[in-house]
Amino acid sequence: MRVVEHEGMYKSSRIAGPKHNYLGIAFSNCPGQIEVIERNMAGDVGNTKNIAATDVMEVVVKVVERESTVIGRRLFVARVEYIPTDTPEVEAYEELATTIARYALQKLDCVGC
Numbered sequence: 001m002r003v004v005e006h007e008g009m010y011k012s013s014r015i016a017g018p019k020h021n022y023l024g025i026a027f028s029n030c031p032g033q034i035e036v037i038e039r040n041m042a043g044d045v046g047n048t049k050n051i052a053a054t055d056v057m058e059v060v061v062k063v064v065e066r067e068s069t070v071i072g073r074r075l076f077v078a079r080v081e082y083i084p085t086d087t088p089e090v091e092a093y094e095e096l097a098t099t100i101a102r103y104a105l106q107k108l109d110c111v112g113c
Helices: 053-071 090-107
Strands: 004-006 009-016 019-028 035-038 076-082
Touching: 009 076, 009 090, 019 053, 019 090, 035 053, 053 076, 053 090
Parallel strands: 035 076
Antiparallel strands: 004 009, 009 019, 019 076
């Protein structure tokens, strides 16, 4: 899976047949309140949300804590960006969060508080 960084947000997506998921994570060296950004795709207006922000955030925080422990460098989640009408598979968000966290933990030298 490919990760791109844009303005401090690390982003990745997964498309497998009819299933699709997008996730963006911004990190900090300090714990704090996590901002959740719900993005809409063109044509999503009025569509039912498939997955709740709390479910995505819970998975992302768990994965970042786990990967930080493995790497030995503590990072915290500052922002989470996702599309609420994407496929509601928590496992997909876990996979995306793992990919992003590993990438960011290798690339980041310093993240301000």
